Amino acid sequence: MRHEIMARPAATVLKVNLDQGESLTCEVGAMIAMSSGITVETTSRQRGGSGGIMKGLKRMFSGESFFLNHFTAQQPNQTIYLGPSLMGDVMSHPLDSATLIVQGSSWLASDPGIVIDTSWQGFGKALFSGESMFWVKCSGTGNLFVNSFGAIYEVDVNGHYTVDTGHIVAFEDSLTFKIGKAGQSLIGSFLGGEGLVCKFEGQGKLFCQSHNPPSFGKLLGPKLRPR
Amino acid sequence: MATVESMTSDVPFEITQRPDFALLTVQLEQGQKIYSEPSVMASMSPTILMKAGMKGGFKKTLGRMLGGESLIINTFTAQDGPGEVVFAPGTPGDLVHYHLDNNTLYMQRGAFLSYTDGVDLTGKWQGAKGFFSGEGLVLLKASGNGDIFFNSYGAILEIDVTNEYIVDTSYIVAFEDTLDYRVTILEGMKLGGKLKSFFFGGEGLVCKFSGQGKIWIQTRAVNPFLSWVYPFRPTKNN
Amino acid sequence: MEAEIRDKPSFAHIHVQLNPGESIIAESDAMASMSSDIQMSTRWNGGFFQAVLRRIFGGESLFVNEFTTSTGGSIVITQPLPGDMECIELDGNTMYLQPGAYIACEPTVNLGLGWAGFASFIGGEGLFRLKVSGKGKVWFGAYGGIFEREITDEYIVDTGHLVGYEPTISLKVGMSGGIFSSFFSGEGLVMRIKGPGKIYLQSRSIGGLTAWVNARIY
Numbered sequence: 001m002r003h004e005i006m007a008r009p010a011a012t013v014l015k016v017n018l019d020q021g022e023s024l025t026c027e028v029g030a031m032i033a034m035s036s037g038i039t040v041e042t043t044s045r046q047r048g049g050s051g052g053i054m055k056g057l058k059r060m061f062s063g064e065s066f067f068l069n070h071f072t073a074q075q076p077n078q079t080i081y082l083g084p085s086l087m088g089d090v091m092s093h094p095l096d097s098a099t100l101i102v103q104g105s106s107w108l109a110s111d112p113g114i115v116i117d118t119s120w121q122g123f124g125k126a127l128f129s130g131e132s133m134f135w136v137k138c139s140g141t142g143n144l145f146v147n148s149f150g151a152i153y154e155v156d157v158n159g160h161y162t163v164d165t166g167h168i169v170a171f172e173d174s175l176t177f178k179i180g181k182a183g184q185s186l187i188g189s190f191l192g193g194e195g196l197v198c199k200f201e202g203q204g205k206l207f208c209q210s211h212n213p214p215s216f217g218k219l220l221g222p223k224l225r226p227r
Numbered sequence: 228m229a230t231v232e233s234m235t236s237d238v239p240f241e242i243t244q245r246p247d248f249a250l251l252t253v254q255l256e257q258g259q260k261i262y263s264e265p266s267v268m269a270s271m272s273p274t275i276l277m278k279a280g281m282k283g284g285f286k287k288t289l290g291r292m293l294g295g296e297s298l299i300i301n302t303f304t305a306q307d308g309p310g311e312v313v314f315a316p317g318t319p320g321d322l323v324h325y326h327l328d329n330n331t332l333y334m335q336r337g338a339f340l341s342y343t344d345g346v347d348l349t350g351k352w353q354g355a356k357g358f359f360s361g362e363g364l365v366l367l368k369a370s371g372n373g374d375i376f377f378n379s380y381g382a383i384l385e386i387d388v389t390n391e392y393i394v395d396t397s398y399i400v401a402f403e404d405t406l407d408y409r410v411t412i413l414e415g416m417k418l419g420g421k422l423k424s425f426f427f428g429g430e431g432l433v434c435k436f437s438g439q440g441k442i443w444i445q446t447r448a449v450n451p452f453l454s455w456v457y458p459f460r461p462t463k464n465n
Numbered sequence: 466m467e468a469e470i471r472d473k474p475s476f477a478h479i480h481v482q483l484n485p486g487e488s489i490i491a492e493s494d495a496m497a498s499m500s501s502d503i504q505m506s507t508r509w510n511g512g513f514f515q516a517v518l519r520r521i522f523g524g525e526s527l528f529v530n531e532f533t534t535s536t537g538g539s540i541v542i543t544q545p546l547p548g549d550m551e552c553i554e555l556d557g558n559t560m561y562l563q564p565g566a567y568i569a570c571e572p573t574v575n576l577g578l579g580w581a582g583f584a585s586f587i588g589g590e591g592l593f594r595l596k597v598s599g600k601g602k603v604w605f606g607a608y609g610g611i612f613e614r615e616i617t618d619e620y621i622v623d624t625g626h627l628v629g630y631e632p633t634i635s636l637k638v639g640m641s642g643g644i645f646s647s648f649f650s651g652e653g654l655v656m657r658i659k660g661p662g663k664i665y666l667q668s669r670s671i672g673g674l675t676a677w678v679n680a681r682i683y
Binding site: 243244247248249250265266267268269270271272273275276277278279280297299301315316317318319449453456457460 | 474548614621622626645648649651652669673676677678682
Binding site for chain 3: 008009010011087088089150151153155159160161162163164167182183199208209210211212215216218219220223224225227
């Protein structure tokens, strides 16, 4: 399987070449275009694996769809184009018996060998991190494709690192985070518009998104026709 | 994506800021003209005269309206010497130049930005195919001998079809009329009789192109953005 | 200080590396992430009175944040809109920015508010403009890509596309064509910009985006 990420960082698409018999598991609705020798199968479970209704329900809580789409090439040299639903970036992250915790709705596609599960991060984070209530836990071996709003940048955390709420895309499970205040004083943090932030700890890779979707929504929304 | 620097039959142009906020700059010599849809001029030299009007008679204008375009077409003329016109569509997205050589190009509703002399632009009723595509019953049809610029939401990718290609209906921007198309549901679902994919798989209606020719697809669909912005809109009674 | 603007023009954001003792001032809520050796403090955007004026007339926030470090560290600064950013280095000169365009600056830069005039207001750009002066780097942002034009004589710009300009530039409002054309062309009023001087334009306008969305929602 070969892939190419094009038109970064706002109109990003993922182009994957599939050879006969190869398949890719994708978020529902992500397919833009493809060769005619690819077939799709929609299920609530991993390909050939575990899952079923409970996993499907858990995925729904994390902002993903109940179903997964499996695209399989029936002929040699087939291409498929995938894209997230909103403007934003796509990155590839190969896993080798490892786990990546991904913000709800940021999982785009993965090798059939990767298990997509849901992870609960506790009430504090659910309410204040500016992300979904549940997170998507991707583990196994193979390539993983994650999308964001805004451009994705990588931070190598070694000790401590602070991220504003709404800017987390994914992080390695060797990292943990807590909710805290941005400045020394809580009032100052709120007046400065930063309010609460996520404070990471540990050693590992963290992926952030450059823009925060609600900030854009709050600027654009009031100028639009009432609903 | 790279800047495009090229020429129409007689006018040099440049497409910059691709693919997210693409901008078209044309350099006109004294007396030269270019036409555009309304509200897309971002800036221009003071030597340029802008005039709004209808073009191509009643039938063509009506066709364009059914194709999601305005009744009005703006004409920019380099009246008092050479000068530039900069066009920026309202849509965040990409821009493509296409040269018509007595052939026909079909475009999705609202995709037209600008054209040069020699191009005929009207709407074309798609019949039942259009009804199922969910994207409007009328496509824009450009023909003649000249140059046309069309725009999208998201980046535009060009796909050379040599046999068959499948595109989700919400991502089609334009295609050459040498291609045949039909709206269908995905192959695998028909074979396995799995209607589930159609209803829950989200990839419901696709357009199957066949023949030889080019299609241009956009990398984002508009509807998810409109649903995303919905909760940020003001409510009616306040 | 080392600063780099990445992912132009659609999701531009600034990666800043601060040396020990250095600091950067940024618009409220502009911090996306930072290393833990950076301290944030919040203060009035240039004194209480100035801050209130800028809030009301300049489209800026009441407070700005100052990020400092005693040991060195990194910070990522962003803006709410998807779009481009530019950095200009002031050396005693002045630049005017449209309300809302300011993102960050070095502490040696002065932020002020200036009367832009009725032409600017009618042209949809606001009665006031932000005036940046002093010495040091200033970062400003836009919705859309930023492009420049060096104006020697006169240039016409549609409303909603002007981001910043030098003080030698003057603005006038005019019609885009004849009365019929100005009304039906969708262009309406335009800015007639007189040079000499440099102007910064954005390749999209919020008005254009709003019209595009409004035509598609019910």
